[in-house]
Amino acid sequence: MAICQECVFGFFYDPVKVSISLLSLALSIWFFLMMKKQAEPRKKVMLIYAHLFTLIFPVVYYIFTNGCMSVAGMGFCNSLKPALSIFFVTLLSSVILGYLLTPLMLKFSSKTSQVENHRLDGFLAAEAGKAGIEKPALHLLDSAKPQAFCVSILRPRIYVSIGMAELLTKKEMEAVLLHELGHLKRQSSWLKFSTYLHRLASPFSVLTDFNPMLRAEEKAADEFAVTVQGTSKYLLGAKRKVESFQQFS
């Protein structure tokens, strides 16, 4: 198979194309550095996507201009371009769908059921109103393992397992719900998903330790619960019980 030398290097001889690509890469590094410094979760998420877009752009630009012709002439290129378009669209859709499908799968799973007209549901409505966020739907997870988490896509939802409800006192349960409400207020699930995507798509992710950031999110959610309750007693009690369950099992 003849390799078209001009096609391979033609891109790099074109000062406009090279400048655009270098500018995109420089912006990508700048977004990355800004993202590392940024403490506000929403801005951090935006910077992650800006970094990923500007990082991938030169590669896509190369492929759709000269790259596809570098292997074998125009004929090959005509079939490769649509194939690559389909590949990128599929990749993007699977990432978006994956994020959308997770809450939908949880919603229609036989292991979950929505809780309505319950004291805890009323508690959530009142606290969400005070925090100025949309009232999340409360879902019960059919599991003896104490666990709680939230999802903020489409509609905010909080999932609590029966095991959690069974082991905790009323106040401890409220502390857990407030912790999840704190996550929803800060949109932590977006941040978690975006850092996951960053790890997957950017080689720069090896230079970043996202764990302190995710720990900071947990701490902020804890602080929200403690501030509302005026004490850390109940949240700590809940955490002790969850840890005790995990240790014993």
Add this chain to the structure above:
Amino acid sequence: MKQKSAPYLKLSPLEQEVLKCLWDKEKMYVREMYNCLKGKRKVALTSIAVILDRLHKKGLVERTVETSRGGFRYLYGAAKNQVEFEKHMVENAVNGLITRFGKSALSYFNERFAK
């Protein structure tokens, strides 16, 4: 080849005590089980929850979800009564021996029952 033993033969002392409590009371919540056992031995509420979940996964315990204004909880009950359970244990043990030792086990049983 390693034989897969029946779950009944792998019950820990705490699992056995939990089962005994269930046979006595028929249906119990985790907290009731905790109250049943805490006088007999040093045990935590979380340990009882783990044990009941483990027994449920082994098929020895059944559970239903109960919802009230106070909260949500499981109501546990034994899947088999004590007699059925013990019969099942013996059955599994004997079947295990026959599978593993074949004719030697059968010959021993013949001798043993002939006495």
